[in-house]
Amino acid sequence: MSLLKVNDLVSYIGLFTILQGVSMEIQQGEAVAILGRNGAGKTTFLRTVMGLVKTRSGSITFNDASIIGKATHKISKLGIGYCPEDYGVFDLLTIEENLVLATHKKNAATRDRIAYVLDLFPDLKLAYKRHARTLSGGQRQMLSVGRSLVNSPALILIDEPSKGLAPVVIEKMALALKEIAKQSTIVLVEQNFHMALIVTDRYYIIDEGRTVHGGLMKDLENDKELQQRHLGL
């Protein structure tokens, strides 16, 4: 059974139609990359799934139930974690408050999850009581990713975690995501091919608001012509 199924999705912002036909199918336990040039519609795709961008036509089903038109908080509660492009970290809240705010239930399981997140990202443990505004870009990304895990979501959507980070930090983040991928299904928007290669097995390419290609990462790795054509690598 596919966890997330998207069929011929068209979505719009104001007068602009941004997605013009995105289709994909993601199975439970997979880690899938969404690749594409700047402005291709990758962010808009994740935002449309989260109910932050309006859908004109097409379908999105999660666990076989349509989520189109649902409020964002309800979509989140179905078990979808979201890490936006700008991290979405709350600067004036502490690391602890950022994590606690995200918890849907106050029980032992979520406390364990927070402990798990802190083990995964020791930086967050050290800064636990500090305001998030004091964090570096990499640490913000860790907080964003960590925060998306506290409810053990079935699916995690991550938007360009490598963006603006130093190569060593990217490496660290990639390994953490690989670890997370053992437990959760991941949809990873990435322009950093190296990162996508470490974390994911399969990919879709979005270009001008459409899914134009899909396949296995290891095939794409060897197909320089395809990389050139769709990714401008």
Place this chain on the structure above:
Amino acid sequence: MANILILLFNGISEGALYFLMAASLSVILGLMGVVNFAHGTLFLWGAYVFRWVYVYIFPNNFILAIICATLAGFLIGLIFEKVFISRVYGNIGAQIMITLGLSIVFTELVRVIWGPSALVVGRPPMLAGASHLEFDFGTVIISHYRLFVIIVGVVVAVLGHFLLTRTRVGMTIRAGVQNSEMVGALGININRYFTLVFAVGGALAGFGGALFAPLSTTITPLSGNQFQLMAFIVVVIGGMGSFVGSALGSLFMAVMIALIGWTIPDISLVAPVALMALILIFKPQGLFKWR
């Protein structure tokens, strides 16, 4: 010397009212991005409901009159949000028109219900007196009612700060001020918080109006205007969305107006507006660094 102390004291008691208005205006602006031009109307309703209850419904029951005025502010705020403003989030033009429209309609309603002329409001006997403090430089008169208003302002500031920083609801609101969309993406129904903040903001404005009526001892349908303007200026001084900034900004404004009133009284109305313009141009994030 004695005169300036009296001016400062009186100014600060009005500053407490600016604060009640500005704090709610600021959080509404920060969380929902709504510039609420109807806030002064809620203040006005607070003042009139206070007098109505205090004179006719529960005569001379100060506490009950204040509670009724606060509730009126809460209910009207709730209705404003649920019926009107919730439909135009994100559409700034429509928000301005709707809140301005509500302001006009609800101010006219006050005129229709209670009449256009000034009404007299008495102070509760317990707080009606004044203390005369003798110093070498002269006598400072401390009105008990004004002292009461200052104390209430401080209590609300401390309580509000506590709620915003120490509770989950407060945490959610502070997070929403920065990024309400992300709060939704974490699984929280942010629209409920919008309604709550608008209604509680209305309650604070109504509460402020109730405190104002006995302070000024007369109320007219125009009573809300000055406070709405001052509240906007304080929001700009204190930084939009900042509760602590509203408190500091109100104090700052009160002191500034008192000092100007003492030195160059002719510009005491123009100066705050000019200050607001300067801050908007040169320091739009407000005068205070911490939030």
